Amino acid sequence: DAGVTQSPTHLIKTRGQHVTLRCSPISGHKSVSWYQQVLGQGPQFIFQYYEKEERGRGNFPDRFSARQFPNYSSELNVNALLLGDSALYLCASSLAPDTNEKLFFGSGTQLSVL
């Protein structure tokens, strides 16, 4: 079975640009979460979506947005990129949005903002 897939794997953008990151969850998983991981730090929660609805949002500015599609795949959008947005963006899926559900992570999208 395929795991969580993310695209693209690497991306280089310049300040002020917009970026869209994509995630396909494990088949049967209806919950998708997004995390940002800056070098040397643990992943930080950005969003959680379940059944196409936002179920949670971390402490990130409004430049960050996301959505979930009917097939449970998801997109993370970041507008007006800043140098500080350079990070590994991780997507995780789970069967349900419950707090103790096991999370399955993709390999991430490495975003570099120049």
Next chain:
Amino acid sequence: LAKTTQPISMDSYEGQEVNITCSHNNIATNDYITWYQQFPSQGPRFIIQGYKTKVTNEVASLFIPADRKSSTLSLPRVSLSDTAVYYCLVPISGGYQKVTFGIGTKLQVIP
């Protein structure tokens, strides 16, 4: 909020047992403790999860005392491939999966 504290780094020789302890003084009654492993440029990978006493799987054991204010991940006979960052997770209150990953414990296995 259930915040976790764990050592920043640990070194161990190959073949030894490694124990990583995490404190979570404010864990909620219904919350489980979950450990993840992360290699460079990869997403975290689930290792083990427990609620109380002891849980064992093919990879590790998790020991949780009665007060549940701490937990210890035990890796038996580590190899070089166990060199990674290990995260102890407890959910943030408010439901859903607003989990907070701390810095984690960077385990370096030495030949």
